[in-house]
Amino acid sequence: xxxxxxxxxxxxxxxxxxxxxxxxxxxxxxxxxxxxxxxxxxxxxxxxxxxxxxxxxxxxxxxxxxxxxxxxxxxxxxxxxxxxxxxxxxxxxxxxxxxxxxxxxxxxxxxxxxxxxxxxxxxxxxxxxxxxxxxxxxxxxxxxxxxxxxxxxxxxxxxxxxxxxxxxxxxxxxxxxxxxxxxxxxxxxxxxxxxxxxxxxxxxxxxxxxxxxxxxxxxxxxxxxxxxxxxxxxxxxxxxxxxxxxxxxxxxxxxxxxxxxxxxxxxxxxxxxxxxxxxxxxxxxxxxxxxxxxxx
Amino acid sequence: xxxxxxxxxxxxxxxxxxxxxxxxxxxxxxxxxxxxxxxxxxxxxxxxxxxxxxxxxxxxxxxxxxxxxxxxxxxxxxxxxxxxxxxxxxxxxxxxxxxxxxxxxxxxxxxxxxxxxxxxxxxxxxxxxxxxxxxxxxxxxxxxxxxxxxxxxxxxxxxxxxxxxxxxxxxxxxxxxxxxxxxxxxxxxxxxxxxxxxxxxxxxxxxxxxxxxxxxxxxxxxxxxxxxxxxxxxxxxxxxxxxxxxxxxxxxxxxxxxxxxxxxxxxxxxxxxxxxxxxxxxxxxxxxxxxxxxxxxxxxxxxxxxxxxxxxxxxxxxxxxxxxxxxxxxxxxxxxxxxxxxxxxxxxxxxxxxxxxxxxxxxxxxxxxxxxxxxxxxxxxxxxxxxxxxxxxxxxxxxxxxxxxxx
Numbered sequence: 001x002x003x004x005x006x007x008x009x010x011x012x013x014x015x016x017x018x019x020x021x022x023x024x025x026x027x028x029x030x031x032x033x034x035x036x037x038x039x040x041x042x043x044x045x046x047x048x049x050x051x052x053x054x055x056x057x058x059x060x061x062x063x064x065x066x067x068x069x070x071x072x073x074x075x076x077x078x079x080x081x082x083x084x085x086x087x088x089x090x091x092x093x094x095x096x097x098x099x100x101x102x103x104x105x106x107x108x109x110x111x112x113x114x115x116x117x118x119x120x121x122x123x124x125x126x127x128x129x130x131x132x133x134x135x136x137x138x139x140x141x142x143x144x145x146x147x148x149x150x151x152x153x154x155x156x157x158x159x160x161x162x163x164x165x166x167x168x169x170x171x172x173x174x175x176x177x178x179x180x181x182x183x184x185x186x187x188x189x190x191x192x193x194x195x196x197x198x199x200x201x202x203x204x205x206x207x208x209x210x211x212x213x214x215x216x217x218x219x220x221x222x223x224x225x226x227x228x229x230x231x232x233x234x235x236x237x238x239x240x241x242x243x244x245x246x247x248x249x250x251x252x253x254x255x256x257x258x259x260x261x262x263x264x265x266x267x268x269x270x271x272x273x274x275x276x277x278x279x280x281x282x283x284x285x286x287x288x289x290x291x292x293x294x295x296x
Numbered sequence: 297x298x299x300x301x302x303x304x305x306x307x308x309x310x311x312x313x314x315x316x317x318x319x320x321x322x323x324x325x326x327x328x329x330x331x332x333x334x335x336x337x338x339x340x341x342x343x344x345x346x347x348x349x350x351x352x353x354x355x356x357x358x359x360x361x362x363x364x365x366x367x368x369x370x371x372x373x374x375x376x377x378x379x380x381x382x383x384x385x386x387x388x389x390x391x392x393x394x395x396x397x398x399x400x401x402x403x404x405x406x407x408x409x410x411x412x413x414x415x416x417x418x419x420x421x422x423x424x425x426x427x428x429x430x431x432x433x434x435x436x437x438x439x440x441x442x443x444x445x446x447x448x449x450x451x452x453x454x455x456x457x458x459x460x461x462x463x464x465x466x467x468x469x470x471x472x473x474x475x476x477x478x479x480x481x482x483x484x485x486x487x488x489x490x491x492x493x494x495x496x497x498x499x500x501x502x503x504x505x506x507x508x509x510x511x512x513x514x515x516x517x518x519x520x521x522x523x524x525x526x527x528x529x530x531x532x533x534x535x536x537x538x539x540x541x542x543x544x545x546x547x548x549x550x551x552x553x554x555x556x557x558x559x560x561x562x563x564x565x566x567x568x569x570x571x572x573x574x575x576x577x578x579x580x581x582x583x584x585x586x587x588x589x590x591x592x593x594x595x596x597x598x599x600x601x602x603x604x605x606x607x608x609x610x611x612x613x614x615x616x617x618x619x620x621x622x623x624x625x626x627x628x629x630x631x632x633x634x635x636x637x638x639x640x641x642x643x644x645x646x647x648x649x650x651x652x653x654x655x656x657x658x659x660x661x662x663x664x665x666x667x668x669x670x671x672x673x674x675x676x677x678x679x680x681x682x683x684x685x686x687x688x689x690x691x692x693x694x695x696x697x698x699x700x701x702x703x
Contacts, residue, residue, distance in 0.1 A: 008299070044370070044395060130530065150532055153533075153534045153682070239486055241534065241535070244675075258366065258367040261391070261667070
């Protein structure tokens with residue numbers, strides 16, 4: 001009786017497993033194999049491609065724009081997470097269940113996640129336009145600036161411009177993940193703290209933060225992974241320019257494959273992306289284990 | 297037991313359903329891929345006419361946006377589900393020949409009533425590689441200078457005396473720049489469009505892509521850099537493409553002059569009927585030069601209905617069909633004979649300028665590594681225009697890259 005049930009279980013899992021194999025495992029394996037082969041425009045249609053060991057990885061690492069690409073990726077990701085998280089957390093604290101219409105506003109915030117990324121890209125491209133953009137109009141009229149800045153056309157400000165758009169999208173993601181965890185903290189903790197004479201800041205530091213600790217960790221981790229992998233938003237806003245000022249690793253890998261037709265190098269760049277994310281996830285797992293072990 | 301059977305049945309149906317719903321392919325139909333917009337008045341109605349005029353060959357056209365086209369075609373070629381024929385942007389054609397995508401046309405051309413001598417030389421060259429012909433020029437265009445007549449008059453300039461030299465162009469742009477409007481608009485985006493727009497200026501100064509570190513090239517790039525520095529041209533040109541950027545700026549009277557192509561003619565007439573504009577030749581320096589745009593038609597190797605595809609080309613280029621097609625498509629004529637005989641181009645002041653400009657149009661490449669060469673050029677443009685490097689330094693780096701690419 002029990003054995004039959006276990007076999008039934010595997011059968012029900014089969015479609016999901018099949019999907020994972022086809023859509024995740026196979027492309028990953030194919031990518032890994034391709035990164036060790038010489039796949040370019042001339043060899044793409046040949047049945048077997050020459051094996052060239054680590055040459056693709058060497059080419060990717062020696063690429064003169066790789067340092068800039070990696071710097072952009074990390075600055076973009078860490079900068080976005082910083083602002084998205086703090087603003088998102090602040091909004092989650094503000095829009096707690098005791099505030100009227102809190103649920104409504106939190107739902108409204110979710111619009112930023114529902115709007116297609118390309119639409120956001122176009123929207124912000126026009127908002128940040130140097131000649132006729134709304135942002136410049138506002139900044140000049142309120143005398144913050146004398147003249148408008150060509151946000152996306154100047155290499156020094158382009159990264160800030162795309163970060164601006166991504167932070168706008170990501171705030172609601174953080175709020176959405178943090179709000180339930182905040183709501184789950186029993187109010188008796190805060191009452192006890194008030195009785196002991198704790199200030200708001202002390203309450204926040206010693207009650208709110210530790211009790212939402214695990215959620216904060218996972219939010220930051222998911223945020224990092226999602227933001228580091230970003231492609232569509234930046235590609236549609238600036239295409240990685242001007243002059244690689246907003247070129248991040250996923251765009252660089254895409255360009256290697258589909259613009260320069262160096263598919264082997266593109267695959268190697270993707271392996272690099274995967275490796276970086278893998279290290280981050282391992283770091284997270286280590287931190288979580290260390291957190292849990294004292295209690296265990 | 298019953299649940300198990302139900303599950304297995306469900307699984308089988310789900311796996312077979314896509315297959316059952318897939319459309320059956322029609323015999324004698326050739327698939328054509330292009331990035332020609334669906335609202336282009338020429339291509340799709342013409343294909344419909346061809347399909348209805350006989351029942352041996354049918355063409356099915358599929359539209360893919362320009363930015364995705366190269367990628368989708370390359371992916372389809374690897375996956376083995378490429379179309380029978382495709383319209384490819386002329387500078388990219390050689391890289392697809394190198395990929396082994398196209399079928400050589402020598403045998404078909406030998407039996408064709410037209411040949412190399414009937415076409416303008418520039419467009420024809422873009423589909424030749426290593427002495428073999430792989431494509432037929434399908435559409436061609438070039439760049440000219442559009443001027444806003446009213447803004448010229450308001451600045452005290454005579455619209456019938458367009459700028460003929462670089463110095464003139466700069467002086468006119470200076471006079472035409474005022475609050476809310478730039479004197480000139482060009483495109484310097486980080487894509488083929490940027491290279492397309494600047495290359496004429498390089499060539500007008502006697503430069504070429506194999507000598508980007510020459511003083512002539514540095515001068516040509518510095519011309520654009522100075523325009524941006526002095527405010528005659530917007531800083532946004534590094535992010536403005538020809539269609540949604542430059543053309544729109546000109547249409548909204550935010551630029552008094554623009555460098556653009558014949559695809560603007562009908563839209564300007566339709567969308568901005570009150571705009572008073574005309575066209576002039578691009579200025580010259582050591583010589584006259586302009587860009588050569590357009591697409592080439594190629595038969596994909598291994599396609600199942602290449603004869604149907606070729607039947608379409610044969611029909612299209614017959615004297616009575618070709619001229620009319622190019623006119624409604626928005627292309628310039630590809631054959632001098634058609635240009636002379638057809639009523640569309642002779643006598644129209646706008647088209648006469650473009651036809652005159654065609655005489656000086658030079659193709660980009662052809663070279664199978666053109667995309668990388670183009671990238672070196674537009675990167676240098678962007679570095680100089682944003683002030684990251686000086687013009688000579690940016691071009692020196694570009695020249696080193698090109699040397700590495702063509703080795």
